[in-house]
Amino acid sequence: MKHTLAVIGYGGMGGWHCANVAEKLPQIAVKGVWDVREEAREKAAASGLFAYASLEELLADGEVDLVTVATPNNFHRELVVACLRAGKNVVCEKPAAMNAAELEEMIEASRESGRVFSVHQNRRLDRDYRIVRRLLEEKTLGEPYFIESRVQGSRGAMFGWRGHRVNGGGMLYDWGVHLLDQMMDMIPSPVVSVDAHLQTVFSGEVDDNIKLFLRFENGVSALLEMSTNCFSNLPRWHVSCTGGTAVVEDWDCHGRTVRLREDAGSMAWDDDIIYTAADPTRTMAPRPAYTTVEEPLPAVETDWSDYYKNLVDAIDGKAELIVRPEQCLRVMRVIDLAFCSEQEKRGMTCRI
Numbered sequence: 002m003k004h005t006l007a008v009i010g011y012g013g014m015g016g017w018h019c020a021n022v023a024e025k026l027p028q029i030a031v032k033g034v035w036d037v038r039e040e041a042r043e044k045a046a047a048s049g050l051f052a053y054a055s056l057e058e059l060l061a062d063g064e065v066d067l068v069t070v071a072t073p074n075n076f077h078r079e080l081v082v083a084c085l086r087a088g089k090n091v092v093c094e095k096p097a098a099m100n101a102a103e104l105e106e107m108i109e110a111s112r113e114s115g116r117v118f119s120v121h122q123n124r125r126l127d128r129d130y131r132i133v134r135r136l137l138e139e140k141t142l143g144e145p146y147f148i149e150s151r152v153q154g155s156r157g158a159m160f161g162w163r164g165h166r167v168n169g170g171g172m173l174y175d176w177g178v179h180l181l182d183q184m185m186d187m188i189p190s191p192v193v194s195v196d197a198h199l200q201t202v203f204s205g206e207v208d209d210n211i212k213l214f215l216r217f218e219n220g221v222s223a224l225l226e227m228s229t230n231c232f233s234n235l236p237r238w239h240v241s242c243t244g245g246t247a248v249v250e251d252w253d254c255h256g257r258t259v260r261l262r263e264d265a266g267s268m269a270w271d272d273d274i275i276y277t278a279a280d281p282t283r284t285m286a287p288r289p290a291y292t293t294v295e296e297p298l299p300a301v302e303t304d305w306s307d308y309y310k311n312l313v314d315a316i317d318g319k320a321e322l323i324v325r326p327e328q329c330l331r332v333m334r335v336i337d338l339a340f341c342s343e344q345e346k347r348g349m350t351c352r353i
Contacts, residue, residue: 002317003028003030004030004066004067005030005064006018006029006031006065007034007035007059007062007065007067008033009056009068009070009080010070010072011034011042011045011071012036012071015034015069019031019045021306022309025306026306028310028313033045033052033059033062033065034051034052035055035056035058042054060083060084066089067089067090067091067092067316068090068091068092069094070084070093071094074094074098074099075167075169077099077107078098078099078103081093081118082107085110086110089116090116091118092312093107094120094121095178095182096120096178096336097329097333101330101334101336101337104330105330108326108330117312117315117322118326119312120329121324126305127183128254128301129251129252129254130183131303132249132254132299132301133148133187134186135301136240136247137187137240137242141260141299142245142258143245143260144242144244145188145221145240146221146222147241148184148222148241149224149236149238149239149240150183150223150224150237151226151227152176152226152227152237153227153235154229155232156229157202157229157230158205158209158229159207159209164204164207165206165207170206170207171199171207171208171209172199172207172208172209172227173208173213173336176227177225177227177339178332180213180225181225181332181335184223184225185332185335188217188219188223189219190217190218190219190221191217191352191353192215192335192352192353193216193217193352194216194348195213195214195338195339195342195351196213196347197338197339197342197343202229202230209229210227210228210229211226212224212225213225213226213339215335236250236251237250238256246259249298254298257296257297257298258295258297259295259296260293261294262293262294307323308324331353335351338353
């Protein structure tokens, strides 16, 4: 069955959805666009898309069975609920809502309408994330206990509407929702504490350089860092496990794993202190080379279009959604708690 897509919001991401779905997904026909801005509608029409004159016109179009909402965050709830109640299946750009209560309303509208609702958490398909997830699933390095995940830029303030609080701007909504979704999708355990450091360095009214500290019930701790003012980047991922360490340097997935050799035997502790450039130490002395083996990261192939392929299969009743609204609700609850943590300047206990 072929599906027909309309997109609400023809900005950067709305245009991206239109172009890439049309190019990569023959099972979806991209029909048109609605945007409150006349210039955006004119741009869409010039690209060969139908420009709806109003939201009501789009909702009344019986040919359209799938709508992607790609507007600023503060409009998501109203638009998603309207589309679901009009009988459309819906993809919403992340974050799905401004808070967990709004997302709960959207999920309820999906249940009442019987239509499929998903959030475009496309970075679950990033190759760097899939590499780390495979390492943990295969237990190549033993059990994880501390995971660092970070994205770093150096251009300063948040761009466009993302720099405005009323629109749901800021780094926690923009990138925090991605890194939280990845971590919570990968670690099969409830989050039991959240400590957020949300700094506003350049943007005036929204957070633009942040650190999130999570503790999971199974003993894994995570540090999530997002910076707009970093001129010397740390690794995209640094994963500490009981039997080794994985480093993913960047989005190009340069990196390595270093693990214990299976035939190395036990490492004896010598009585003599080892002298390093940092003066004498035992605990921080380098491990003998014969006890470890360095290997390349596993090869993983990913394709962002798998998100929409899975969505179509879910609409057709052939598969379960990869990105389920209930998963996104967990992430939204952690985001709500992160804002509370920053406001109260302390860590918050929970079970999410």
